[in-house]
Amino acid sequence: MKTISLMMAAALSLAVMGCGGKHGQEGAEGAALAPVKAALGTVVEVAEPRPIEVQGVVMPEQESFISSRAMGPVVRVSAAAGDVVRKGQVLMEIQQELSHGQLAQAQGAKAQAEAALALARRNHERFQKLYDKKSCSELELDMARMQFEQAQGAVKQAEGAVSAAGSVADESQVRAPFDAIVVERMVNLGDLCAPGRPLLRLQSRTGRRMQLTVREADAPYIRTGMELPVSLDSRPELGRLTGRVSEVVPAADMATHTFTVRVDLPKVEIMSGLSGKSVLPGAEQKVLLAPVGAFLQTGGLSLAALVDAEGKARSRAVTLGARRGDQVEILSGLKAGDRLVTPLTAPIADGTPVQAN
Numbered sequence: 001m002k003t004i005s006l007m008m009a010a011a012l013s014l015a016v017m018g019c020g021g022k023h024g025q026e027g028a029e030g031a032a033l034a035p036v037k038a039a040l041g042t043v044v045e046v047a048e049p050r051p052i053e054v055q056g057v058v059m060p061e062q063e064s065f066i067s068s069r070a071m072g073p074v075v076r077v078s079a080a081a082g083d084v085v086r087k088g089q090v091l092m093e094i095q096q097e098l099s100h101g102q103l104a105q106a107q108g109a110k111a112q113a114e115a116a117l118a119l120a121r122r123n124h125e126r127f128q129k130l131y132d133k134k135s136c137s138e139l140e141l142d143m144a145r146m147q148f149e150q151a152q153g154a155v156k157q158a159e160g161a162v163s164a165a166g167s168v169a170d171e172s173q174v175r176a177p178f179d180a181i182v183v184e185r186m187v188n189l190g191d192l193c194a195p196g197r198p199l200l201r202l203q204s205r206t207g208r209r210m211q212l213t214v215r216e217a218d219a220p221y222i223r224t225g226m227e228l229p230v231s232l233d234s235r236p237e238l239g240r241l242t243g244r245v246s247e248v249v250p251a252a253d254m255a256t257h258t259f260t261v262r263v264d265l266p267k268v269e270i271m272s273g274l275s276g277k278s279v280l281p282g283a284e285q286k287v288l289l290a291p292v293g294a295f296l297q298t299g300g301l302s303l304a305a306l307v308d309a310e311g312k313a314r315s316r317a318v319t320l321g322a323r324r325g326d327q328v329e330i331l332s333g334l335k336a337g338d339r340l341v342t343p344l345t346a347p348i349a350d351g352t353p354v355q356a357n
Contacts, residue, residue: 036348045287049282057276071099186199289329
């Protein structure tokens with residue numbers, strides 16, 4: 001009997017100790033999860049065009065490969081790469097003997113044709129008078145008329161030859177067709193020039209455009225006259241420029257299935273050939289946005305403190321997208337209407353009551 005009493009006493013003592021331990025744990029947890037006051041932000045869903053990034057290259061407004069129809073060696077060079085030239089300025093000279101000799105030949109042929117025309121005219125007039133007096137046959141008059149008309153054609157042909165030879169002779173002096181900068185010189189003093197051989201490459205000093213390569217799937221979203229943001233990879237100090245679409249090539253490249261789009265740039269001092277990019281407005285899509293301050297970066301993760309329906313904090317790992325001013329795009333981890341603690345300066349334990357300021 002005494003043994004049973006001792007066992008009951010021990011069990012009662014353990015029960016009392018267990019009750020006391022449970023109440024102590026609840027008290028400690030209640031102290032750890034004290035309510036916090038914080039401002040709350042809401043995840044919102046907005047509809048906006050899907051941004052499409054395209055690559056491009058800066059091109060000059062005008063570019064020309066200068067050549068000459070005159071043939072001969074280069075006897076004088078007046079321009080080098082990097083020189084700024086004016087319209088009509090002489091850039092180089094080609095030996096003139098050959099082209100001037102051809103002009104002299106054409107002029108001599110013209111003089112012969114004019115002499116033959118004068119003779120044919122007098123002969124035609126003579127046979128016309130004889131025919132009027134019935135002193136020659138109609139066939140003789142027709143032959144005289146034919147010779148006169150042939151002489152007229154020969155003179156016109158000679159005049160054309162003189163004009164062509166003169167224009168070729170004028171090209172012995174190679175001149176700039178517009179105000180430009182010399183980008184490249186392909187010949188040196190003494191090199192032989194031939195018709196069609198490039199001598200110089202010129203680019204306009206003012207006016208730049210971005211030539212974009214656009215996928216065929218994105219082509220419907222672009223049109224002439226629309227404004228596009230443009231940025232240059234090597235000139236970040238220029239920030240984001242605003243260009244206007246001036247031309248959309250109406251045919252796709254058969255190899256790459258892309259369209260060429262030219263965007264006029266504002267007046268800025270930039271070199272051609274620089275790489276850059278632009279953003280096209282694509283199809284409309286739904287995007288989740290939340291305040292930037294609602295996220296804490298820690299351990300390579302973006303954490304948010306979500307306030308549930310009971311007003312308690314719940315930690316969430318979130319995948320963020322691009323920043324839009326004081327908002328940031330949410331790719332995963334939250335939904336529209338979720339309430340977040342903002343600004344979140346330190347992690348908040350799950351279950352902590354949150355009171356909105």
